[in-house]
Amino acid sequence: MAIECLVLGAGQEVGKSCVVVTINGKRIMFDCGMHMGYLDHRRYPDFSLISKSHDFTSSLSCIIITHFHLDHIGALPYFTQVCGYNGPIYMTYPTKALAPLMLEDYRKVMVDRRGEEEQFSSEHIVECMKKVTAVDLKQTIQVDEDLQIRAYYAGHVLGAAMFYAKVGDAAIVYTGDYNMTPDRHLGAAQIDRLQLDLVITE
Template sequence: MAIECLVLGAGQEVGKSCVLVSMGGRRIMFDCGMHMGHLDNRRYPDFSKICEKGDFNSALTCIVITHFHLDHVGALPYFTEVCGYNGPIFMSYPTKALAPLMLEDYRKVMVERRGEEEQFTSDHIIECMKKVTPIDLKQVVQVDKDLQICAYYAGHVLGAVMIYAKVGGSAMVYTGDYNMTPDRHLGAAQIDCLELDLLITESTYATTIRDSKYAREREFLKAVHKCVASGGKVLIPTFALGRAQELCILLDDYWERMNLEAPIYFSAANAP
């Protein structure tokens, strides 16, 4: 069975992940993200390449979202509420809970603070999420009589998954972002031993050689401790979802081991 792959975003670039895979008469859109570096029509995937007349409901079998980061889900409300897609959408339970928070925060920043043209409204986000069917890890979902999908744990952020899809005798996996190094609040990605005809994988840092996680944490804690010990204050700008929790756990453990008494504050002004 022939498998065709159309990359609508994140091909040789970081941002607007969106890949359309056709196999056995089924067309699956993996992720529907936006590019955070553009404010023009390059912000969204080129949806016109999916079909000529824009009848996305007949052109797509389903959409599967891997996690809540905007480069993977940011274009979804626009695609459903503005472009008119009304078909099946699948994502994990945590992603369905957290994606609206990310989308609304982005909308507020772009429209209310920066004065940009509104691409989608708060109501669009709410209506979009009503169309989503949440799925569990390793839950086999029968999308139709021929298409099965199954989500596997990807690490990275809470709710992130890799997606296994099978039609007839053809099978594939799409990863989105994943992490093979466990941290303090999430484990490493896990997936069964599978026979695949196609693997589409995130590879942003594939050629980057980093210091060990232990070495990076040690240097971070050393710098923080030096500043606090000299009477200074440390401000750490970081993502409110995932990264902030990881750093809080790291600092709390270090504070206990070193018997430090300086208070640690978490700014929740824009956090859920």
């Protein structure tokens, strides 16, 4: 069993969530967020740490997005349409429905109203979302012959999910943001009893 973690964002700061986990040779990017407090290169994760040659599609087995907040998905159109990642992307159905609204609203505020340099366009958002595969909670997805993933209810916001990933004899859970206190429209996070080698939590 071999597990390695590369923290590209949110390790010691709030924002820019992006963790690349290698499980028995399979590399998964969990979240692809932006940091709302920066306007320079620090806004996005340093993707060059994944691949010096910038061959991101070959370097990653898949991307998993936990929910639609920009600190977890804000860099995704940039990574797919500008950096060129063209591999599998997974998120829940509500996240896939709401993410483009959040991304376009951000683009309008920053570019159309504030006049900042455009990092990604409306077309980039549309094309990016075409690459996304939506999943149901507790649906087991076979990403490839070895990698298996499953989403669990996280609370937090509509569509938010914790993700389980298994490769061979190694299994992990990445929680993203979650809550254990139900409110009027969201319940507490729920997950099966699992044998895990690593939990990454916020």
